[in-house]
Amino acid sequence: xxxxxxxxxxxxxxxxxxxxxxxxxxxxxxxxxxxxxxxxxxxxxxxxxxxxxxxxxxxxxxxxxxxxxxxxxxxxxxxxxxxxxxxxxxxxxxxxxxxxxxxxxxxxxxxxxxxxxxxxxxxxxxxxxxxxxxxxxxxxxxxxxxxxxxxxxxxxxxxxxxxxxxxxxxxxxxxxxxxxxxxxxxxxxxxxxxxxxxxxxxxxxxxxxxxxxxxxxxxxxxxxxxxxxxxxxxxxxxxxxxxxxxxxxxxxxxxxxxxxxxxxxxxxxxxxxxxxxxxxxxxxxxxxxxxxxxxxxxxxxxxxxxxxxxxxxxxxxxxxxxxxxxx
Amino acid sequence: xxxxxxxxxxxxxxxxxxxxxxxxxxxxxxxxxxxxxxxxxxxxxxxxxxxxxxxxxxxxxxxxxxxxxxxxxxxxxxxxxxxxxxxxxxxxxxxxxxxxxxxxxxxxxxxxxxxxxxxxxxxxxxxxxxxxxxxxxxxxxxxxxxxxxxxxxxxxxxxxxxxxxxxxxxxxxxxxxxxxxxxxxxxxxxxxxxxxxxxxxxxxxxxxxxxxxxxxxxxxxxxxxxxxxxxxxxxxxxxxxxxxxxxxxxxxxxxxxxxxxxxxxxxxxxxxxxxxxxxxxxxxxxxxxxxxxxxxxxxxxxxxxxxxxxxxxxxxxxxxxxxxxxxxxxxxxxxxxxxxxxxxxxxxxxxxxxxxxxxxxxxxxxxxxxxxxxxxxxxxxxxxxxxxxxxxxxxxxxxxxxxxxxxxxxxxxxxxxxx
Numbered sequence: 001x002x003x004x005x006x007x008x009x010x011x012x013x014x015x016x017x018x019x020x021x022x023x024x025x026x027x028x029x030x031x032x033x034x035x036x037x038x039x040x041x042x043x044x045x046x047x048x049x050x051x052x053x054x055x056x057x058x059x060x061x062x063x064x065x066x067x068x069x070x071x072x073x074x075x076x077x078x079x080x081x082x083x084x085x086x087x088x089x090x091x092x093x094x095x096x097x098x099x100x101x102x103x104x105x106x107x108x109x110x111x112x113x114x115x116x117x118x119x120x121x122x123x124x125x126x127x128x129x130x131x132x133x134x135x136x137x138x139x140x141x142x143x144x145x146x147x148x149x150x151x152x153x154x155x156x157x158x159x160x161x162x163x164x165x166x167x168x169x170x171x172x173x174x175x176x177x178x179x180x181x182x183x184x185x186x187x188x189x190x191x192x193x194x195x196x197x198x199x200x201x202x203x204x205x206x207x208x209x210x211x212x213x214x215x216x217x218x219x220x221x222x223x224x225x226x227x228x229x230x231x232x233x234x235x236x237x238x239x240x241x242x243x244x245x246x247x248x249x250x251x252x253x254x255x256x257x258x259x260x261x262x263x264x265x266x267x268x269x270x271x272x273x274x275x276x277x278x279x280x281x282x283x284x285x286x287x288x289x290x291x292x293x294x295x296x297x298x299x300x301x302x303x304x305x306x307x308x309x310x311x312x313x314x315x316x317x318x319x320x321x322x323x324x325x326x327x
Numbered sequence: 328x329x330x331x332x333x334x335x336x337x338x339x340x341x342x343x344x345x346x347x348x349x350x351x352x353x354x355x356x357x358x359x360x361x362x363x364x365x366x367x368x369x370x371x372x373x374x375x376x377x378x379x380x381x382x383x384x385x386x387x388x389x390x391x392x393x394x395x396x397x398x399x400x401x402x403x404x405x406x407x408x409x410x411x412x413x414x415x416x417x418x419x420x421x422x423x424x425x426x427x428x429x430x431x432x433x434x435x436x437x438x439x440x441x442x443x444x445x446x447x448x449x450x451x452x453x454x455x456x457x458x459x460x461x462x463x464x465x466x467x468x469x470x471x472x473x474x475x476x477x478x479x480x481x482x483x484x485x486x487x488x489x490x491x492x493x494x495x496x497x498x499x500x501x502x503x504x505x506x507x508x509x510x511x512x513x514x515x516x517x518x519x520x521x522x523x524x525x526x527x528x529x530x531x532x533x534x535x536x537x538x539x540x541x542x543x544x545x546x547x548x549x550x551x552x553x554x555x556x557x558x559x560x561x562x563x564x565x566x567x568x569x570x571x572x573x574x575x576x577x578x579x580x581x582x583x584x585x586x587x588x589x590x591x592x593x594x595x596x597x598x599x600x601x602x603x604x605x606x607x608x609x610x611x612x613x614x615x616x617x618x619x620x621x622x623x624x625x626x627x628x629x630x631x632x633x634x635x636x637x638x639x640x641x642x643x644x645x646x647x648x649x650x651x652x653x654x655x656x657x658x659x660x661x662x663x664x665x666x667x668x669x670x671x672x673x674x675x676x677x678x679x680x681x682x683x684x685x686x687x688x689x690x691x692x693x694x695x696x697x698x699x700x701x702x703x704x705x706x707x708x709x710x711x712x713x714x715x716x717x718x719x720x721x722x723x724x725x726x727x728x729x730x731x732x733x734x735x736x737x738x739x740x741x742x743x744x745x746x
Contacts, residue, residue, distance in 0.1 A: 018362060124337070126682075159604070178342075179343040204470070228730040254469075255441070255443045255469045256469075262573050282442050283442045283443060284442075284446075284469075285441060285442050285443055286441040286442075286443040286444060286468055286469035286470075304337075322551055326462070327462055327463050327465050327466065327468075
């Protein structure tokens with residue numbers, strides 16, 4: 001099985017879907033000739049031509065709007081926001097148009113668009129290149145938000161997103177792009193959107209998280225295993241709508257739950273996860289539900305020390321996991 | 328000389344690792360701060376890594392060609408002085424943090440039950456008082472119970488046992504099989520957890536009643552002269568001594584004296600033998616709201632009324648302030664219980680295990696009594712004795728009570744000196 005990086009898995013999924021379905025096309029800033037600022041669309045312009053890999057103006061609202069219109073007319077656009085931070089001008093298109101299209105047209109119309117965006121910090125990107133934006137979209141029924149943590153999941157879920165008949169936001173952690181490598185099958189496989197995945201079986205504590213933090217939790221779990229602490233790790237993969245069944249099962253398994261996100265703590269995805277657990281698992285809980293998250297500060301700071309303070313890392317995760325295990 | 332670590336620096340935005348292409352220094356080389364020490368290759372740039380310190384290269388942790396993650400160690404450097412104070416400070420800080428943790432975690436979590444623990448305990452009829460917790464602050468965790476259920480053994484590890492000093496066999500105070508619905512609390516009921524002193528009292532009482540065959544006997548004593556005597560001297564005594572002269576001191580004195588003559592009552596059951604104690608150490612019961620203590624007046628037979636009164640005063644004060652030491656509580660051979668304080672005129676005491684008897688001193692009441700075929704108003708008091716019928720019989724106890732009665736009825740300024 002070939003080993004590839006997170007970003008190579010993205011390029012592979014895009015290429016395979018474009019080969020498979022002529023209705024799939026890409027649009028975004030610098031996605032064509034340059035192959036994307038992170039090189040996620042590297043080589044696609046050469047392979048599929050300028051009609052299927054469109055360089056757009058710096059106008060995110062237009063990228064989303066054009067994509068939604070094309071989707072309504074039967075195409076399968078994959079729009080790229082250069083950074084998740086830049087998605088803000090497109091919010092009206094995404095929330096008011098894409099998310100509600102099927103519902104408001106009584107099922108006559110739909111918007112099968114995929115919007116990709118790199119999110120997250122830890123790369124000295126500061127204010128405009130580090131944000132986690134998922135919570136903004138996570139109470140908009142009609143939208144799906146996918147945030148994969150491994151190259152394997154990236155390929156299977158991006159394919160699923162493109163084939164999905166409704167809008168999907170696909171957030172990729174930019175620090176994971178070249179950091180994470182993994183085996184990715186060469187065949188054409190699709191992973192279900194809306195299903196969480198157990199990344200590690202364990203008996204002592206349950207960690208529920210998503211994105212790059214899954215990787216931190218797995219690293220921490222290996223260290224804790226040396227001390228006899230056995231962590232169960234659930235990767236949400238889809239953060240909206242949440243896989244309630246998997247969350248409840250994972251929480252009940254150990255009764256000690258740690259929720260992790262890189263996002264600001266208040267109002268984040270994991271707050272909703274905590275609510276689901278509180279509603280369903282009271283008599284299985286053996287400790288208060290714990291949240292480990294970024295501080296409630298307006299943005300990721302630029303100074304390395306400050307960025308380190310804000311960013312999640314394996315040490316912070318390990319400390320929180322150990323603390324919960326000892327409770 | 329302190330040793331510092333040099334780690335792989337961040338050499339670009341999305342760069343997460345670098346490959347050592349060549350070392351520019353060897354072990355033992357002296358380098359100045361900012362001198363290049365190694366060349367590193369990443370998928371974006373090739374760069375020289377400068378030393379962060381001035382010092383001598385001690386160890387190269389990575390070989391040429393190794394790929395090292397950003398932030399991971401590449402070599403050690405021995406620096407010259409200076410930094411030492413820094414690391415000391417850090418250490419101090421760590422210690423401070425640790426001790427803070429220790430105090431904040433020192434709080435007992437033994438009785439803090441999570442919903443999961445309560446549910447599992449109820450479903451499996453596990454008495455949580457008997458479970459030793461492995462969590463922080465002694466908290467019982469869900470896993471502790473799951474372990475008990477899977478192994479099928481409920482450990483009897485009662486914390487109250489540690490408080491009771493002399494008792495070694497633990498008698499359960501709650502019977503697991505009788506957790507019936509009658510004992511479920513209803514809405515509005517108040518549940519008071521049995522713990523600490525309450526639990527010790529409960530255990531001791533159950534032990535005493537289950538083990539000792541109790542028998543009872545009461546005599547009536549005319550203490551008119553004693554009342555007169557005490558009332559005459561109590562004010563001047565208080566002024567002279569600084570503490571009150573209670574009737575109870577006289578009763579304790581009388582009991583100590585009688586025990587000297589009837590040592591059978593100053594004994595304890597020891598299975599295959601009865602141990603008659605030489606020392607007469609009188610336990611006295613002191614109540615404090617929800618708690619009951621039985622501190623001891625040591626060698627009461629040697630003491631004057633004043634000394635006994637002072638002991639009573641001191642022990643009662645200590646009990647109310649929670650200052651009693653285990654030494655204050657140990658060595659009792661017989662208990663005198665001042666039930667009269669509450670206005671009781673008759674009661675049946677539970678023997679203070681492993682003693683042989685307990686005497687309840689009831690309240691002194693003025694009653695019409697016939698003396699020489701004439702009515703007289705006399706101060707009367709009932710003395711109720713509970714006895715361990717394994718050790719004692721009615722005869723000796725009757726004689727003992729008669730002796731106590733005799734001593735008390737003859738207590739007056741002429742026969743009994745306070746000092």
